Amino acid sequence: MSMGRLRYSAAHWGVYQYEAPDGGPAPGVFPRLAPYAGDPDPAPHGLDQLDPRVSALRVAAPCVRRSWLEQGPGARPALRGREPFVQIDWDTAVRLVAGEIERVRDRCGNTAIFGGSYGWASSGRFHHAPSQLHRFLALCGGFVSSVDSYSLGAGSALMPYVCGDINDLHAAHTSWPVLAEHTQLFVAFGGVPLKNARVSWGGAADHRTRGALERMARAGTRFVNVSPLRDTLVTGGEVEWIPIRPNTDTALMLALAFAVQSDPRFERTFIDRCTVGYDRFAAYLTGAVDATPKTPQWASRITGVPPERIESLARDMLGSRTMLNVSWSLQRAAHGEQPFWMVVTLAAMLGQIGLPGGGYGLGYGATNGIGSPHRRLPGPALPRIRNPVSDFIPVARIADLLLNPGEAFSYRGRSYRYPDIKLVYWAGGNPFHHHQDLHRLEQAWRRPETIIFHEQYWTAAARRADIVLPATIALERNDIGCATREGLYVAMRQAVAPYGEARDDYAILADIAGQLGLRERFTEGLTEQEWLERMYRENARRVAEHGIALPSFETFWEQGLVDLSAYDAPQVMHAAFRADPAGHPLRTPSGRIEIFSAEIASFGLADCPSHPVWLEPFEWLGSAAAREYPLHLISDQPPRRLHSQLDRSPYSQAGKVAGREPVWINPADAAARGIASGDLVELYNARGRTIAGAVVSGDVMPGVVRLATGSWWDSPDAGAERSGNPNALTLDRGASSFSQGCSAQTCLVQARRYRGDAPPITTDAPPEIISR
Ligand SMILES: Nc1nc2c(c(=O)[nH]1)N[C@H]1C(S)=C(S)[C@@H](COP(=O)(O)OP(=O)(O)OC[C@H]3O[C@@H](n4cnc5c(=O)[nH]c(N)nc54)[C@H](O)[C@@H]3O)O[C@H]1N2
Ligand SMILES: Nc1nc2c(c(=O)[nH]1)N[C@H]1C(S)=C(S)[C@@H](COP(=O)(O)OP(=O)(O)OC[C@H]3O[C@@H](n4cnc5c(=O)[nH]c(N)nc54)[C@H](O)[C@@H]3O)O[C@H]1N2
Numbered sequence: 001m002s003m004g005r006l007r008y009s010a011a012h013w014g015v016y017q018y019e020a021p022d023g024g025p026a027p028g029v030f031p032r033l034a035p036y037a038g039d040p041d042p043a044p045h046g047l048d049q050l051d052p053r054v055s056a057l058r059v060a061a062p063c064v065r066r067s068w069l070e071q072g073p074g075a076r077p078a079l080r081g082r083e084p085f086v087q088i089d090w091d092t093a094v095r096l097v098a099g100e101i102e103r104v105r106d107r108c109g110n111t112a113i114f115g116g117s118y119g120w121a122s123s124g125r126f127h128h129a130p131s132q133l134h135r136f137l138a139l140c141g142g143f144v145s146s147v148d149s150y151s152l153g154a155g156s157a158l159m160p161y162v163c164g165d166i167n168d169l170h171a172a173h174t175s176w177p178v179l180a181e182h183t184q185l186f187v188a189f190g191g192v193p194l195k196n197a198r199v200s201w202g203g204a205a206d207h208r209t210r211g212a213l214e215r216m217a218r219a220g221t222r223f224v225n226v227s228p229l230r231d232t233l234v235t236g237g238e239v240e241w242i243p244i245r246p247n248t249d250t251a252l253m254l255a256l257a258f259a260v261q262s263d264p265r266f267e268r269t270f271i272d273r274c275t276v277g278y279d280r281f282a283a284y285l286t287g288a289v290d291a292t293p294k295t296p297q298w299a300s301r302i303t304g305v306p307p308e309r310i311e312s313l314a315r316d317m318l319g320s321r322t323m324l325n326v327s328w329s330l331q332r333a334a335h336g337e338q339p340f341w342m343v344v345t346l347a348a349m350l351g352q353i354g355l356p357g358g359g360y361g362l363g364y365g366a367t368n369g370i371g372s373p374h375r376r377l378p379g380p381a382l383p384r385i386r387n388p389v390s391d392f393i394p395v396a397r398i399a400d401l402l403l404n405p406g407e408a409f410s411y412r413g414r415s416y417r418y419p420d421i422k423l424v425y426w427a428g429g430n431p432f433h434h435h436q437d438l439h440r441l442e443q444a445w446r447r448p449e450t451i452i453f454h455e456q457y458w459t460a461a462a463r464r465a466d467i468v469l470p471a472t473i474a475l476e477r478n479d480i481g482c483a484t485r486e487g488l489y490v491a492m493r494q495a496v497a498p499y500g501e502a503r504d505d506y507a508i509l510a511d512i513a514g515q516l517g518l519r520e521r522f523t524e525g526l527t528e529q530e531w532l533e534r535m536y537r538e539n540a541r542r543v544a545e546h547g548i549a550l551p552s553f554e555t556f557w558e559q560g561l562v563d564l565s566a567y568d569a570p571q572v573m574h575a576a577f578r579a580d581p582a583g584h585p586l587r588t589p590s591g592r593i594e595i596f597s598a599e600i601a602s603f604g605l606a607d608c609p610s611h612p613v614w615l616e617p618f619e620w621l622g623s624a625a626a627r628e629y630p631l632h633l634i635s636d637q638p639p640r641r642l643h644s645q646l647d648r649s650p651y652s653q654a655g656k657v658a659g660r661e662p663v664w665i666n667p668a669d670a671a672a673r674g675i676a677s678g679d680l681v682e683l684y685n686a687r688g689r690t691i692a693g694a695v696v697s698g699d700v701m702p703g704v705v706r707l708a709t710g711s712w713w714d715s716p717d718a719g720a721e722r723s724g725n726p727n728a729l730t731l732d733r734g735a736s737s738f739s740q741g742c743s744a745q746t747c748l749v750q751a752r753r754y755r756g757d758a759p760p761i762t763t764d765a766p767p768e769i770i771s772r
């Protein structure tokens with residue numbers, strides 16, 4: 001076969017390139033993926049996308065759960081995930097789904113359809129599965145949606161009251177090169193985990209975070225990592241590690257603030273010009289209102305950090321150009337609003353917000369995009385259709401929604417009710433990965449009459465659906481790749497023929513729309529290629545308003561990449577605001593940073609009051625529950641995959657221990673339990689049990705265990721979950737009644753060595769499928 005030309009594809013892990021065979025994609029012809037040559041630090045995760053061990057788990061044809069097919073909607077819901085599927089043809093599948101939408105809509109109305117469909121899906125601006133589904137369901141009369149994300153539930157709800165919209169703030173972060181030049185002290189609460197900067201939503205193009213940290217270290221920046229885990233900040237140079245009890249960062253920051261305001265060098269110029277409400281907060285800080293001064297001694301008892309360490313760190317912060325960073329994980333916890341609010345408050349007290357290299361960061365390292373020097377420009381987007389249904393849930397309240405129809409919940413100071421859901425329709429996410437306390441979700445999952453999934457793979461969620469429709473992967477279709485502030489447009493040309501009978505989500509929904517008499521409105525009469533051209537051209541017009549001329553669509557499609565790095569513009573967060581607070585106000589009620597929020601005060605919430613405070617987490621190492629469950633479980637993002645995606649790939653599997661996800665445990669905690677590296681370990685609490693493989697390491701502090709998310713949920717019976725999945729253990733409770741955000745990082749467990757034969761993994765092959 002003669003080799004053709006270089007082509008590209010974008011995945012969340014990175015951009016990949018390959019030689020396209022002449023004659024185009026054909027069945028059985030697989031190009032060899034290589035990292036994009038322009039990437040200084042490529043991520044290997046995406047290289048396995050076409051590996052046969054990954055493809056073996058593809059959904060090959062439309063399938064229906066047997067009882068549902070034989071007895072109709074609602075039949076034997078407890079058998080979801082526990083009985084065979086029946087393979088059907090596409091025409092039947094399209095008729096079944098269309099008929100089910102009509103049935104539920106006519107009987108119960110559109111508020112009985114849940115279409116939130118949360119999840120990362122794949123890269124590609126056109127074939128973005130949740131966006132396609134939302135457009136389709138909006139045309140069908142609407143759906144119950146979800147707001148916010150698992151990533152930033154508490155943080156994104158809070159920030160508009162404190163310093164602005166979270167997406168605007170992310171795009172405004174001070175660029176890495178500016179930090180290398182100016183930052184003397186970088187204090188990271190939760191680290192800057194390089195493993196997390198492997199990905200960017202939509203496609204990391206140049207992995208810059210490792211190089212950025214190394215440049216800072218060489219330039220002499222001093223790094224302090226405040227984290228239960230040492231390895232979350234690696235710079236190639238020295239890093240001081242301050243181990244901290246999980247979920248107590250707000251107490252530490254309060255004590256740092258206490259020490260700062262007692263220091264003679266403390267001065268209020270920035271606070272008086274650029275913030276509101278400091279005095280209300282200060283009355284709490286000093287104990288004037290509650291007789292508890294938030295001293296280093298006070299915080300030391302909560303955090304485990306010695307008081308002298310707190311005092312010296314506060315002194316150093318005042319004496320240096322200091323950047324304070326919080327990882328997103330800090331707010332994915334009970335009262336997760338508080339550490340985000342408090343880091344802004346502490347940075348305001350240091351007075352360096354808006355100065356190069358100083359101020360605060362919300363998640364340097366959480367994804368590759370934070371700190372990018374590329375300009376924030378509009379990207380190609382699928383036009384939206386307004387959803388006629390206004391009912392919604394905060395995204396992490398899915399189990400509550402299904403279990404408690406009609407019940408009230410509060411969100412951002414208002415009260416709402418959960419609608420009564422009969423039909424769940426999902427494309428591009430994996431709730432049996434992302435949700436907490438998955439045993440509880442298993443119960444909730446029995447409530448709807450019908451659950452429809454579009455999936456590429458036999459994930460735990462697909463296995464628990466009634467109707468499963470096989471979707472193509474990004475390499476099997478044409479698309480445009482573009483991630484915010486990654487500086488690259490990628491012509492994602494189809495590289496391989498679709499697997500089995502898989503179809504694009506767009507094509508599937510177009511056919512169902514056709515059955516419902518909505519095809520023209522859904523497709524607007526355009527083919528895939530016409531959509532791509534339209535989205536590209538519309539975007540080129542918007543980009544032109546920023547003074548940047550994109551090449552024609554034809555040129556883009558032919559050359560494969562458009563590189564915008566010539567337009568890079570390193571920036572300093574809040575510089576314009578600092579220079580002229582009245583002329584460049586923040587998007588907050590007062591236009592300033594709100595250390596005290598009158599609006600949040602008006603909600604009257606005990607679990608999210610008017611200024612940052614220390615509130616005890618629901619469960620933590622300082623609570624009574626720690627006597628029975630003395631280990632705090634950190635379920636962080638997995639280094640070798642994105643969430644549950646590609647868990648069965650060789651690259652992800654190479655990270656397993658004894659065939660399970662590794663659990664990291666401190667040598668003292670391991671010794672006390674007779675656990676050695678390589679052993680199977682059972683982690684348990686009152687909510688569940690899971691079996692993981694031990695890694696004994698001093699990189700995790702005593703009293704803490706780490707088990708990354710994303711091993712494929714494997715719970716076929718009443719025994720322990722088999723793959724090492726932390727969501728067998730986590731707590732399904734909103735971070736607060738204000739945000740209802742995901743609070744996965746608040747979780748206590750106990751551990752013991754697993755004795756006896758470990759039960760086999762059952763998710764390595766598709767479920768049983770019978771033909772009619
Ligand atoms: N314990 C604990 N739990 C957590 C977290 C934690 O820190 N701790 N983190 C949370 C966070 S921050 C997040 S963002 C969530 C992530 O949760 P998700 O985003 O739901 O996880 P993914 O595994 O990325 O799921 C995406 C699914 O979409 C499918 N898919 C990909 N492309 C397509 C497509 O084109 N079409 C269709 N139909 N399907 C497609 C993939 O096969 C995959 O199953 O997890 C959350 N869960
Ligand atoms: N490789 C890879 N990268 C990813 C993802 C992935 O699945 N795989 N997912 C992406 C997504 S969707 C998101 S939202 C981001 C999430 O980004 P984050 O939320 O920042 O990521 P985590 O890995 O959950 O947590 C980072 C670190 O925070 C620390 N930490 C946890 N709890 C505490 C605490 O109470 N106090 C302190 N001081 N530190 C704590 C732990 O050391 C942990 O390793 O990551 C993104 N990046």
Ligand SMILES: [Mo]
Nearest residue numbers: 149150151152
């Ligand atoms: Mo996330």
